[in-house]
Amino acid sequence: xxxxxxxxxxxxxxxxxxxxxxxxxAATEWKQAYRLLQKVGLPPRRFASTVGMRDVAGLAExxxxxxxxxxxxxxxxxxxxxxxxxxxxxxxxxxRLAVTRLDEESKLGRGPLSKGPSTSAAAIxxxxxxxxxxWQELVRQGKLRYIGHGLYELA
Numbered sequence: 001x002x003x004x005x006x007x008x009x010x011x012x013x014x015x016x017x018x019x020x021x022x023x024x025x026a027a028t029e030w031k032q033a034y035r036l037l038q039k040v041g042l043p044p045r046r047f048a049s050t051v052g053m054r055d056v057a058g059l060a061e062x063x064x065x066x067x068x069x070x071x072x073x074x075x076x077x078x079x080x081x082x083x084x085x086x087x088x089x090x091x092x093x094x095x096r097l098a099v100t101r102l103d104e105e106s107k108l109g110r111g112p113l114s115k116g117p118s119t120s121a122a123a124i125x126x127x128x129x130x131x132x133x134x135w136q137e138l139v140r141q142g143k144l145r146y147i148g149h150g151l152y153e154l155a
Contacts, residue, residue: 009036044149044150086141096127
C-alpha cells in the first residue's frame with residue numbers, strides 16, 4: 001500500500017523524534033509525519049490521534065503496519081461489504097443525524113416558537129462501530145456524500 005520511500009521517510013522521522021529529550025517538542029517532525037500518513041492512504045481515524053497525542057509507540061506501530069505485507073492486501077478485502085452491513089450502518093447514521101439535529105434545536109438560543117434559524121447540522125461524523133470501508137461503500141452507492149475531514153451527509 002505504501003511506497004518504500006514513504007515508509008523509509010517515516011522511519012527517519014521516527015528516529016528524529018526519538019532523538020529529542022521530550023518527543024512532544026518535535027513539532028516539525030510530527031507535522032511531516034502527519035502529512036506523509038495522509039498520503040499513504042490510511043483512514044484519518046487510524047493516525048490522527050497518534051499524531052495529535054504525539055504517541056511515539058503508536059507511530060512505530062503504524063510504521064510496522066505499513067511495512068507488513070498485509071497492508072497492501074487489506075483494502076481489497078475491506079471493500080467487500082455485505083448489503084446487510086451497509087443497511088445497518090446507514091440506519092445508525094440516520095439515527096445519529098436525527099439526534100444531532102434534535103440536540104442543535106434544543107439549545108437555549110433557539111426557541112421552538114421563534115423564527116430563529118433551523119438546524120444547521122447537515123454533516124456528521126459517522127458512528128465508529130463500523131469501519132471506514134463501510135462508509136466508503138455507502139458513498140460509492142450514492143447514499144452518502146463525503147464532505148471532508150471525516151464528515152458525511154445524506155445524499
